[in-house]
Amino acid sequence: MTRYAVYLERAEGGLCMAHVPALPGCMVRATGRDEALGALPGAIRAYHAWLRDHGEAAPGEAEPVALEVAGEVEGTGPFNPGDAAALFPSDREPVTPKEMEAHFRLMAHARADLLALAGGLCDEFLDWEPGGGCFTLRRILRHVGNAEEWYVSRLVAPESLPTEWQDDEGMPLWDFLEMERRTALDCLRALSAEERAGVFYPTAWTSHPDEAWTLRKVLRRFLEHEREHTGQVREVLELRRGAILADLHTARQELLAVLSDLDPSCPDPVCGEWALKDVLGHLADWEWFGIDGLRLMSRGEPPLVEPIEDIDAWNRAHAAARRGQPWEVALADLHAAREALLDALQALAPCFLGQKYPFPWGGEGTPVDWLAVYPAHDREHAEELAALAGQRDR
Incomplete structure (x- = not known):
């Protein structure tokens, strides 16, 4: 068992910082004394792992940790810029x-x-x-x-x-x-x-x-x-990441709300020559395409998927491949594509979210730029379908 001396700083409102001088940089801030001390063993184990990750000697993962509160200081703590910080007895050592x-x-x-x-x-x-x-x-x-x-x-x-x-x-x-x-x-x-x-x-x-x-x-x-x-x-x-997730969710809910007002069995064209189920397949196809690039970026690699030279031809070919597909299958694939897209987004390490990569069609952008097309795509077709629903209601 490894035993650590702990020093606490407590602000007037109850905020508390717990410091472990033997582990420089190991600190917890919490809403209260008990919360800080409760979180400290996990913080110490995480610090041990941090040391090991950087090639430093540290106790093993299974090593028990014991805490001893060696001192408490009231009314100090660097909770905000400009706050005074305590000088602990251990800080006085040369x-x-x-x-x-x-x-x-x-x-x-x-x-x-x-x-x-x-x-x-x-x-x-x-x-x-x-x-x-x-x-x-x-x-x-x-x-x-x-x-x-x-x-x-x-x-x-x-x-x-x-x-x-x-x-x-x-x-x-x-x-x-x-x-x-x-x-x-x-x-x-x-x-x-x-x-x-x-x-x-x-x-x-x-x-x-x-x-x-x-x-x-x-x-x-x-x-x-x-x-x-x-x-x-x-x-x-x-x-x-949460902002783009929220935008993806909101736009998809807008689309599904419009779909709920339309008859899925209607064979009439709703977008050019496409019936309603063709629109679902079209949205899903583009998301499956984007997932491959997103997965590459999650490995820190450029999304060098095959560039699409003629978007209209690509859309026609994929619509033809889905011809005869039932509505239920198209809708299930739309949901599956979105789930896979969200999984790929969640798998992106934070450091890659804002890193720019060359895009296969020219220019460059971040994974967030790559994803921004999907809420816009949902809204584009939701507006078309909403207009159609309005016409049929008249």
């Missing part, structure tokens, strides 16, 4: 150069995770606004870098900070993140033995001049902060 490099290695793992998740995203994804007060991904990523500069400034006098930081807001995002991390580590490596053991009370760029800082607290916050915001980036990407 940091050796060897320990500092071990922390830097963990920080490199955390940065690699962040870049693997967000480094390939296109500008449209970086600037997408989720709403509900949630920041754009670009703002989150810029905040990660700005916070790291601020952490260093807790230990280093303003006049000694890197000159590159003075005008970095105009730098391209990824160049900025590379620069701030490299220069931040240079600053920390330059600290003297006395500074690596000191307690600092910086007054610049803070509303809490009485907040105490040490190198060990700075290193802890580097890891906690980046790992937490990597999770936030993942959440925003899932919101983006």
Whole structure:
């Protein structure tokens, strides 16, 4: 069994953060003390797995975990930007150069995770606004870098900070993140033995001049902060997935509502030469076609499916192949195609959602761009069918 000392920060409203100093960057935030402590064993096991994934030594998956609350601090906690963070007794321990490099290695793992998740995203994804007060991904990523500069400034006098930081807001995002991390580590490596053991009370760029800082607290916050915001980036990407899922669902419900007002046995043409069941088959055929490309993108590969040179000819050929197909079969295939499409969308790793790929018919786009045609396609035919239903009602 592995036993860990845990320190808690509790805000006035009951919010609680649980920190495990022996596992730098392992932290849980929750709505209350019991909830934080209840979630911590799972967070510790996930941290162990994270260490193993990055080639670090860690307890095995089946290793039991025991917790000991070593301290609680009331009225502090970095729950929001600008909040004061506690200085735990463990944060007062001096940091050796060897320990500092071990922390830097963990920080490199955390940065690699962040870049693997967000480094390939296109500008449209970086600037997408989720709403509900949630920041754009670009703002989150810029905040990660700005916070790291601020952490260093807790230990280093303003006049000694890197000159590159003075005008970095105009730098391209990824160049900025590379620069701030490299220069931040240079600053920390330059600290003297006395500074690596000191307690600092910086007054610049803070509303809490009485907040105490040490190198060990700075290193802890580097890891906690980046790992937490990597999770936030993942959440925003899932919101983006949810938005296209919602649009797909809404458009399909609109189509099915129109279909319910029409007689499926009617052989009359409803779209050019097509009867109603032909429209269902047409919609299904296009979704089956799109699924192949989506599955390729889920592997990080371009959707180089066979390009369709003549869409009208393709539509005619597929309609002819379904000639004689009963309504029930066409409807079942429409549902099956949609289910497969949704499965392929859910299988996409978050990092691929906003990555651009060359499309087989020219240009490029993301999986979301690839999928955007399907709600539009449903609505296009739903409008045609609704107009037809209106004509027959008159």
